[in-house]
Amino acid sequence: MTETTAPNVRLAAPAADAVDVESDATQGLAESISPARMAVKRYLHHKGAVASLVVLVVMALFVILAPLTARYGVNEAVFKTSVERPNTFLSPRSVAWFGTDDIGRDLYSRLIYGLRVSxxxxLAAxxxxxxxGVTIGSIAGMxxxxxxxILMRVTDIFLAFPFLVTLLVARSFLSSVPWLEPVIGNITSIRFVIALFVVFGWMGVARIMRGxxxxxxxxxxxxxxxxxxxTNTRIVVKHILPNAIGPILVALTFAVASAIVAEATLGFFGYGPQPGAGQTSLGNLVGQAKGALLPGYWWMVVFPCALLVIVTLCVNFIGDGLRDATDPKLDTGGN
Incomplete structure (x- = not known):
């Protein structure tokens, strides 16, 4: 009986060894996946972030190809005004998908050009x-x-002031400083608005980088x-910054959304940038919508505000996806 059962015991051992070898190989393969690939995999599991990225890419293509995707020029009227064919405040229709404004300009085309500027x-701000913020945070930490x-107390002082109120006060104050105009432009220029957003928008990144x-x-x-x-500079660039890139990217995406909303808010109050002839921005369009709501021109309000909400939500979802992708502890498993 012993001689007949012994071979069965010896045959079972190689099978167990094969399972162990296969398990070790699988574990080794999993360990060989780079952190970047794992981050991409976690990002792709975040369905909201993926969908938002697709929507934002489509929007970016539309604004880049604005001469092709827009039906009219930014200041072009749908057709000449006449008694028989008035074109001011046309409701949405085939000749103007999103309607027209007070002087007959196509709102759909102006939204495309406005989104490009916003x-x-x-992005620039x-x-x-x-x-x-990375520079100041690195200096403070190192x-x-x-x-x-000193740097952190200065950061706390900047953070203590409400963002939009500070922008309005700074805009009024800097308008009386003539020697700054060659550097940051006049108060209605895009360059001036970007400079304001940069000066009052670095503090969060500085605190993240210092930590x-x-x-x-x-x-x-x-x-x-x-x-x-x-040197300290080499250590930051070669070793610390690559390991801190995740939180910085997340902060960057949220900063984009904040700047777009801030520009639209300034435009609503009439303090937004004036891009110049042949251009507009979401802030300008939102500002125009303010005077069109009471007369009942709903399309002047709905479409610019809806586009602003969609862009902001997409950028915020992308930021959430990057946060989950770069920090495995926050991985929600695609929810």
């Missing part, structure tokens, strides 16, 4: 504000001591780099 303002205290520097600068790989003679 996206440019949002967010990118430059992020660069400024130098420490008195420099850190990342304080958390990483005592790690072994940073100490090894410092022992080899690396």
């Amino acid at each position: 996206l440019m303002i949002g 967010a990118i430059m504000g992020t660069v400024l 130098r420490g001591g008195l420099i850190d205290d 990342q520097v304080l958390a990483l600068k005592e790690r072994e790989f940073v100490e090894a780099s410092r022992a080899l003679g690396a």
Whole structure:
């Protein structure tokens, strides 16, 4: 009986070994996936972020190809006004999908051109504000001591003031400083608005970057780099910044949305940028809608505000997706 059962025991062992080998191979393959690929995979599981990215890309293509996607020029009337064919405040119809404004300009075409200017303002202000915030946060975190205290107190002072109120006060004050105009433009220029958003929009990124520097600068790989003679700038660029890129990207996306909403808010109160001949912005269109609501020209309000809401939601969903993708602890499993 012993001789007949022994071979069965010996045959079971190789099967178990094969399972162990296969399990080890699978585990090794999973461990070999780069953090970037894992981040992309987690982002793709966030359905809202993926859908928002698709919508935003389509919008970007529309505004980039505005001469092709817009039915009329930004200041072009649908047709000449006459007694028989008035074109002011036309409701949506085949010749004007989103209706016309008070002088007969096609609202659909103006929304495309306006979104192009607003996206440019949002991206430029967010990118430059992020660069400024990363620089200040890195200096504060790496130098420490008195420099850190001074920079963080300045940051706290900037954060203490309401954003929009500060923008309005700064706009009024800087308009009386003539020597600044060659640098940042006049108060109605796009360059001036971008400069305002940068000056009063870097603080959140600075605090994030300082926290990342304080958390990483005592790690072994940073100490090894410092022992080899690396400067603080090289340590930040080569070691700390790549490890802090996730929170910074999230802050950047939210800064884009904040700048677009702020521009539209300034436009609503009549303090928005005036892009010049042949251009407009969402802020200008929202400002025009303010006077069209009571007479019943609903399309002047609904379409600009709906576009503003869609763009803001898309950017915020993309920010949520990036946050989940770059921080596995916040992964919601695609919900």
